[in-house]
Amino acid sequence: MAAVLLDFTTTSINVLVDYQTASSEDFKKEHNIIGRENISEKLVVAYIYIMFILYFILGLILVYRTNLVLLPIGIIYSLIAITYTYGPIPISRMPLGELFSGPPLGFGIIFIAIFVNYRDSLILSLNFQNSTFVLQGDWLTILAIFFVSLPQVLLISNIVLANNICDLKQDIENNRFTIVFHIGKEKSIQLYNWLTYGSYVLFLVPIFMGWLPLIMLLVYPTVFFAHKQVRLFNHKQEKAETFITSVKSFLAFTLVELVLFIIIISWSWLS
Template identity: 50%
Template sequence: MPITTFFKLVEIQTKLASLFPFLLGTLFAAYYFNAFNLVNTLIFFVAMLIFDMTTTAINNLMDYQKAKDKGYKDEVNVIGQEKISEKLIIRLIIGMLIAAMLLGILLVFRTNIILLVIGAGCFFIGVFYTFGPIPISRMPLGEPISGLVMGFGIFFIAAFVNVNDTNLLSLLFSKQSFILEGNLVSILSLFFVSLPTVFFIANIMLANNTCDLEQDIVNHRYTLPFYIGKKQAVRLFNVLVYLSYVVIVVAVLLGLLHPVLLLLLGTIIPMRKNLALYNDKQVKSETFVIAIKNIVLFSSSEVVLLAVSLLFK
């Protein structure tokens, strides 16, 4: 399989959705916990990227196999477009899944066994997000689950592999007993600061499902926009964007982020222009990209400002 075809299969351009929570979680660990572990960070990055590509390949395979519309199957889905062998895709999926699991187990040995529990949960959700008789992506739970697992899950693990586990979360065994220890304030701080990423990743899924609403109904995919309607889905898209700015302001007021992060408010002007274009029409080929532009605009600015805030430590 040519590398260009492989990149289309795994939709390499969408991996920004996992890159941003990874970068933000790593930088927040350095800022808030004064902790950074280069080896653990690199191992997690590779494992995360491989697993993200795996779930996307599974998604495309499931969409191809479950498609009711022959036009979509042969002309829209990458497997039909590129005439890729299903057996080859299955072998790729298994290979990438094993590689991600091995890297994850290595990280468990380098940190704490609680990571095995967290990682297993992420693997389960990631696989069954698109696999099985009723995958999560075909239900109205797709947006909140994708936002939480990627936006908070990746953010949390990126911080966890850098921070001494006793300062954050740990699972200890002693004969027949086990002790689960954690710092509730630290965990809640991580969750709150990760919320903008949660919202923007959920918005990518929301925009995709809103633009594909008619096609999804034909292919028996009943996602959140089907239940709440396109008008409310567009309204929710806007609300999640503005809530992200509110979170940043509150996080600064709580002392979780440096005041320099308030410069992020300057991105509201181009963000409003993006939202105006999206509100005008929801067409996959024309305006879905706005969801990607939004996360790039907001999260890349947040990454830069969080990195700058390290200079004031």
């Protein structure tokens, strides 16, 4: 829930900043939901503060129930969320949006979920002893989590990339110079393809290393669906029509993976 609130907060800040810094009234009235739905800016700001405060309250509860190491992680993620679209040079207006969206959401959420629910021992801990502190961790478990989460990291980054490809002209008009502006549209589409197929290639690592059971290979039939979405996006890059292909590829992979995890956990409980 805390992760959802932080994501909503980031999105709300993004929409508000885009509205306030828009270079044209057409963008404000037609493309931004605040202007299109005539929403009060004060109301949006109020919602941002409420969601951000709730995020910290839930985060502090998790810190209290687990370990202090979760506090700096939560603070770092909140700083990324705020600076993603707010500040003198927001992350989203630089060629860093993909880098600062995929890893925190893909790896971060999965890591925290396992960290909170891992019952045998803490996979990462921070403890204070007088004037010194001790940071300890299970590097092999963290490495396994990293490779397990890599498909989500790549596919989430791909959603941001697809959005930036579709919005290239509009972004330039509003002084947003994303990675698409720097490497060009054609190379950005190639990167989109590599990230999609790369997520399937890298998912073999945790399976062959024994970190995931072989049943997880059943994720791979979704590659045919993802291939179809890639072809649609390669043919046409329109926000209203083909941006959704990146989301569909992500959902196809993640939902099948989630169902398989549920089956594995249910089987272990019954056996």
